[in-house]
Amino acid sequence: MHCTEFQERLFEWLEGRLEAAEVERMQSHAAGCLRCRELEELATGDAGLPAVEPPDDMVASIMAQTTGGACDRALLLVSERLDAGPADVAGPADVAGPADVAGSVEADPLLEMHLESCAECTSLAGALARLQRELPAMAEMEPDPGFVSDVMAATIGAAVSVRAAAPLQEATPAPHLVSRPAFDWREWVQGLPLAAPVSAFFERLTLRPRLAFEGAVVGTLAFVLVIGLPSVGVAELPSRLMAGVRQERLEVQSAVAENFGRAAEVGRAAWTTSASRLGEYVNISPSTAGTRSRFADMLGSWRQAGVEIASHLWEGEFSAAFARMWRLWTEPWRGDSNEEEGPGSRADNQDGQRYQS
Amino acid sequence: MELETLLERCRAGDELAWEALVRRFQGRVFALAYHYLRNREEARDVAQETFIRIYKSLDGFQDSERFLPWMVRIARNCSIDRVRRLKVRPPLGGDELDEQTIGPHPGAGPEVVAMAGERSHLVYRALDQMTEINREMILMKEIQGLKQREIADLLSIPLGTVKARSNRARVELARCIVEIDPSYGA
Ligand SMILES: [Zn+2]
Ligand SMILES: [Zn+2]
Numbered sequence: 001m002h003c004t005e006f007q008e009r010l011f012e013w014l015e016g017r018l019e020a021a022e023v024e025r026m027q028s029h030a031a032g033c034l035r036c037r038e039l040e041e042l043a044t045g046d047a048g049l050p051a052v053e054p055p056d057d058m059v060a061s062i063m064a065q066t067t068g069g070a071c072d073r074a075l076l077l078v079s080e081r082l083d084a085g086p087a088d089v090a091g092p093a094d095v096a097g098p099a100d101v102a103g104s105v106e107a108d109p110l111l112e113m114h115l116e117s118c119a120e121c122t123s124l125a126g127a128l129a130r131l132q133r134e135l136p137a138m139a140e141m142e143p144d145p146g147f148v149s150d151v152m153a154a155t156i157g158a159a160v161s162v163r164a165a166a167p168l169q170e171a172t173p174a175p176h177l178v179s180r181p182a183f184d185w186r187e188w189v190q191g192l193p194l195a196a197p198v199s200a201f202f203e204r205l206t207l208r209p210r211l212a213f214e215g216a217v218v219g220t221l222a223f224v225l226v227i228g229l230p231s232v233g234v235a236e237l238p239s240r241l242m243a244g245v246r247q248e249r250l251e252v253q254s255a256v257a258e259n260f261g262r263a264a265e266v267g268r269a270a271w272t273t274s275a276s277r278l279g280e281y282v283n284i285s286p287s288t289a290g291t292r293s294r295f296a297d298m299l300g301s302w303r304q305a306g307v308e309i310a311s312h313l314w315e316g317e318f319s320a321a322f323a324r325m326w327r328l329w330t331e332p333w334r335g336d337s338n339e340e341e342g343p344g345s346r347a348d349n350q351d352g353q354r355y356q357s
Numbered sequence: 358m359e360l361e362t363l364l365e366r367c368r369a370g371d372e373l374a375w376e377a378l379v380r381r382f383q384g385r386v387f388a389l390a391y392h393y394l395r396n397r398e399e400a401r402d403v404a405q406e407t408f409i410r411i412y413k414s415l416d417g418f419q420d421s422e423r424f425l426p427w428m429v430r431i432a433r434n435c436s437i438d439r440v441r442r443l444k445v446r447p448p449l450g451g452d453e454l455d456e457q458t459i460g461p462h463p464g465a466g467p468e469v470v471a472m473a474g475e476r477s478h479l480v481y482r483a484l485d486q487m488t489e490i491n492r493e494m495i496l497m498k499e500i501q502g503l504k505q506r507e508i509a510d511l512l513s514i515p516l517g518t519v520k521a522r523s524n525r526a527r528v529e530l531a532r533c534i535v536e537i538d539p540s541y542g543a
Contacts, residue, residue, distance in 0.1 A: 075531070079524040126542030127531040131480070135499040138480065140384030141391055143401050151379050151405055155412040156372050 001029040006036045014043055071121050074114045078125045082132050157319065361421040368416055379408055385501070386432050392496050393436035394443075395481070403439050407432045426507040429497070433511070479541070483533035491526035498523050 006029050012018055013026050030037045060069075115122050305324060312321035358377070366374035386407050390400035410431050418427065484492050493512060497503045498519075505523070509516045534541050 072528075075528045076524050079527045082527075123535055123539070123542040124528070124531045127535050128527055128542075130542065131499070131527065131530060131534070134480065135495070136502060138500045139388060139502065141388035142384055143387040143397075143404060147383055147387070147401065147404070148376060148379050151383075151408045152372075152376055154405060154409055156375060 001025050003029075003033060003036055006030070006033070007039065010040060010043060070114055071118060074111055074118070074121050075124055075128070077108060077111050078115075078121070078128055082128060359421075360424060364415070364418070364421050364424065368418075375412065382428060383408075386428065389429060389432040389496070389501070390436050390439075392484075392500075393433070393440055399439060399443070403435050404432070406439075407435045410435065425501075426503055426511060429501060429503065430511055479534060479538055480530075483530055483537055486533045486536075487526070487529055491522065491529050494519070494522050494526035495530055499527065 006026060009018065009022070009026065013023060018026065030040050115125060305327075309321050309324045312318070312324060363374050363378055363381075367378055383404065387400055387404045390403040390407065391397065394400045394403060407428075411428060414431075418424070484495065487495070490512075494508070497508045497511060498505070503511070505516060505519045508514075509519045512519075514522075531542065
């Protein structure tokens, strides 16, 4: 065997591709030829020389100085592949395995090569696949169990019910409030002799939360005016609440919450004063017992209405509060419905009697 | 029941249908609101506002195919309105972020993160680090599963931009999440 032939077949030999007879010929040549033996030792790494491997970061550093890195491109491809493949393209192992790549996007051997050598991209590819599985689960999140009924109450108003307004009812128990049938404001609005646009406006008013709050504050003012007519110092309360109207809802909310207990308290005190003054007037007037009891009835129904409105407002049932106020304003002098005669006319009659006597 | 039938009965004033509709979509609307507000109280309020607006406009709404994107749009508008208002006028009390719902503090180490259990906390934290537009891409495309056309309409950006951006957004989220928890992609 000549040296040329030995050198030509050296790599085939090292790779184990030679027949046994040929291996023998190669060995006998190497045994007798120093130059070829040295070549063999170099090739097999037996020469005691360190293997010349490129440094780990060489590719990265070349990439950084040329295109600026292939990772961005690799990750975009990985992401695109997620859309194309079915859901089972998952996990770094699957991503790296060409056999698992399904869908219309063909496996890119260059991408596989990059992923094999780039731990960062492999990790990110794993994260991408995992996010693909986990993100859809975040589409829904359960609110508390009371949410649906609150929405129902705020829209169709079916769930409008009078709940206990603890602080107010404690002072003035009103058992009829609890048994009162649910108020359907839609029916009520439709029953009003109002033109359609006005009724539509009212509907919008009650449905818009922000306006409802403004309405609540205005309602509270009305309540204070109704209940606390002339006396006791409630002057600073309306201005504080009106300032609240112009601000954001949260602040209005807290303003109402903060002031409401006070409003009720002040209103009640004012009421007591007003009532006793009215009572004094009735007492000193040359009136009949009937007039006195009429007055007492009227005061009683106003007071009752005030308590109802207050508890509606307190519970956030603005439409019910509006309805109650409306009833109070439109039929202020009418007493129990089982009376044949309007109380107003009866009072007139009695006044007439009074002046006659 | 088919959404179309449900919507039809809602329009006819059937309270049962409306209740069923609210029940069916409350989770989505609440999750959307929570995504923007990160506070259960505020999110609940905004979700309720969203349903009230849906209720108001239901009469004029015909195409059941487009219900979901329409609902998402309303929820998004309500949420963004609220976020703006809260930014201008932060709430009075210590009502900052909902720590309990959000999970561990951003400064917490990986052990704490791992102990927090629910992976969505980690995802929310990663979402916090993203640009706003990419965050919305993730929300609308990956989380809510809207179509690219619908997202383009919703966010008022060209369809091509949605296509290009959706992959970029994913990669950004993967980077953010692996940065917080290196074991996430392992
Ligand atoms: Zn030789
Ligand atoms: Zn890479």
